[in-house]
Amino acid sequence: MSPQLPTAAQAKDQARQMRTKAGRDGAPLGHAKSLEIVAHRHGFRDWNTMSAAIANGPPHGWTVGSKVKGRFLSKPFTAHVVSVANVKPQWFRLELQLEEAIDVVNADGFSNFRSRISGVVGPKGHSMERTSNGHAQLEVDLW
Numbered sequence: 106m107s108p109q110l111p112t113a114a115q116a117k118d119q120a121r122q123m124r125t126k127a128g129r130d131g132a133p134l135g136h137a138k139s140l141e142i143v144a145h146r147h148g149f150r151d152w153n154t155m156s157a158a159i160a161n162g163p164p165h166g167w168t169v170g171s172k173v174k175g176r177f178l179s180k181p182f183t184a185h186v187v188s189v190a191n192v193k194p195q196w197f198r199l200e201l202q203l204e205e206a207i208d209v210v211n212a213d214g215f216s217n218f219r220s221r222i223s224g225v226v227g228p229k230g231h232s233m234e235r236t237s238n239g240h241a242q243l244e245v246d247l248w
Contacts, residue, residue: 111147113159119143163189163197164230164247173201175245177222178236180207187221195228199245 111119120139127134134142140152149155166173171186184201192198206218224232224243231241 111159113156116140116143116147116155116159163191164228166247167197167199167245173199173245175230175243176240177207177219177224177243178209179238179240180209182207182222184222192225196225198225199223199243201245 117140120136120143123139123142124134124136127139137152144150144152144155147155149158167186167189169186169188172183173186174181174183176182182201182203183205184203187200187202188198189200190198200223201221203220203222206220208216208218210217222243224234226232226243226245230245230247232243234242236242
């Protein structure tokens with residue numbers, strides 16, 4: 106498998122380009138066959154398997170090395186994705202390296218700076234865990 110999977114739209118565009126080139130070369134290629142070839146090139150046994158893998162993947166921009174923005178304990182941050190793991194369909198554990206450490210304590214006499222955070226976020230980019238004011242503990246903006 107490729108380390109970075111294309112989106113469904115990118116994979117279908119690869120198949121369309123393949124069909125166009127094959128047609129120009131005088132060897133017409135069907136839609137289904139071109140999708141199967143694209144799947145094989147990415148290490149999958151068939152298009153349905155690849156399509157399912159793409160659908161279960163993280164949202165665009167949530168790949169290792171990507172830059173993301175969000176809020177942790179209501180504090181804004183900008184970070185790079187260190188790791189991403191699928192926990193269950195559409196829920197991902199993200200580990201983030203913050204560009205600038207944030208103080209996650211609201212008290213005047215105490216500080217706790219974080220430069221790396223992790224948490225599980227769902228399809229809307231929010232964690233299930235909530236702070237005392239009802240906001241999601243971790244919110245990662247979707248692109």
